Amino acid sequence: MEKVVSGIRPTGNLHLGNYFGAVKSFVKMQEEYDCMFFIADWHSLTTRPKPEDIQQSARIILAEYLACGIDPQKAPIYVQSDVKETLELYLFLNMNTYIGELGRVTTFKEKARQQPDNVNAGLFTYPTLMAADILQHRAKKVPVGKDQEQNMEMARKCARRFNHIYGVEFFPEPQNFYFSEKAVKVPGLDGSGKMGKSEGNCIYLHDDDKTISKKVMRAVTDMGPQTPNSPRPEVIENLFTFLRICSTEETFKFFDEKWNDCTLRYGDLKKQIAEDICKTVAPIRERITEYTSNTDLLDRIAREGAERARESALATLREVRKIIGFRS
Ligand code: ADP
Ligand code: TRP
Numbered sequence: 001m002e003k004v005v006s007g008i009r010p011t012g013n014l015h016l017g018n019y020f021g022a023v024k025s026f027v028k029m030q031e032e033y034d035c036m037f038f039i040a041d042w043h044s045l046t047t048r049p050k051p052e053d054i055q056q057s058a059r060i061i062l063a064e065y066l067a068c069g070i071d072p073q074k075a076p077i078y079v080q081s082d083v084k085e086t087l088e089l090y091l092f093l094n095m096n097t098y099i100g101e102l103g104r105v106t107t108f109k110e111k112a113r114q115q116p117d118n119v120n121a122g123l124f125t126y127p128t129l130m131a132a133d134i135l136q137h138r139a140k141k142v143p144v145g146k147d148q149e150q151n152m153e154m155a156r157k158c159a160r161r162f163n164h165i166y167g168v169e170f171f172p173e174p175q176n177f178y179f180s181e182k183a184v185k186v187p188g189l190d191g192s193g194k195m196g197k198s199e200g201n202c203i204y205l206h207d208d209d210k211t212i213s214k215k216v217m218r219a220v221t222d223m224g225p226q227t228p229n230s231p232r233p234e235v236i237e238n239l240f241t242f243l244r245i246c247s248t249e250e251t252f253k254f255f256d257e258k259w260n261d262c263t264l265r266y267g268d269l270k271k272q273i274a275e276d277i278c279k280t281v282a283p284i285r286e287r288i289t290e291y292t293s294n295t296d297l298l299d300r301i302a303r304e305g306a307e308r309a310r311e312s313a314l315a316t317l318r319e320v321r322k323i324i325g326f327r328s
Helices: 016-029 043-047 051-068 085-095 099-103 106-114 126-135 146-166 209-217 234-246 249-260 266-292 295-324
Strands: 003-008 034-039 077-079
Touching: 003 016, 003 126, 016 034, 016 051, 016 266, 034 051, 034 295, 043 126, 051 077, 051 266, 051 295, 077 295, 085 126, 085 146, 085 295, 099 106, 099 146, 106 126, 106 146, 126 146, 209 266, 234 249, 234 266, 249 266, 266 295
Parallel strands: 003 034, 034 077
Antiparallel strands: none
């Protein structure tokens, strides 16, 4: 069975963008592939989180992963920092990665602009740590959003270069993978392109119905359809995207027709969207509450996940050491 791996940084609670863009695919993929999912807590260090938050943030994401439907029997879930083997591979990969190519990564350039007084080596080598996360399991598929394409290209370069330098066919080149035909981008409700933590426009999986309703009702709109069958401006198309991902096809058609014959009232549309988002979120929210209060269970799942991840990483690392010339 093909191996799949993916991770999310524990920099805040999961929102609808994370769910529809990533975690929902994880849940589907665990049925068909040999999956592992992890919480990228080392990666979150590039922005210096508070020491007292580190373990709790990882637990929260773990509870949220489980609440979304990841089954640790099918797909182990682990915390990145529990698998120290990753660091050895990270070091080996760094030896074959050039500073020129790391400097060209857009996310690095962006972060360097955002935090000019803290352009650290961890930020610079973020892509090689990500490559180590993936290659240590010799994963072939990585479900991530479009924003991760450049990091994925670096992971493939690391695999190719290692194979080339040592004349082996050891690492497969990992491919970005979208479960649906196209990558889903969940828009913001504030008229901005993307729902994201740093955009501050998120509907969270732990939001209650009232909060969700309030956020949806505040969504940016315009004057309304003026001419029949006209294309929708971006802010309105964003609302329709929510219908596409959360509502039934009939509901989408109903509002699409109302747009086309200029009888659409945004209040009705928003009410429907809020209702359908609540339907998706409510059961997840209830399970988040259950899991969050069960720290023993969470810690056991993370421990078992780490054991399986270490086994897989160590098997790879033994071969890698041998290929490079060390004792395995
Ligand atoms: P955030 O943007 O909130 O900081 P991350 O960058 O940590 O979220 O992303 C974690 C995962 O969720 C990635 O695979 C990313 O592609 C996906 N993701 C985040 N926001 C969205 C969105 N609005 N639409 C689709 N996928 C998203
Ligand atoms: N860079 C990813 C993000 O910001 C998180 C991540 C770290 C990751 N290592 C990974 C994703 C390995 C997939 C595979 O979302």
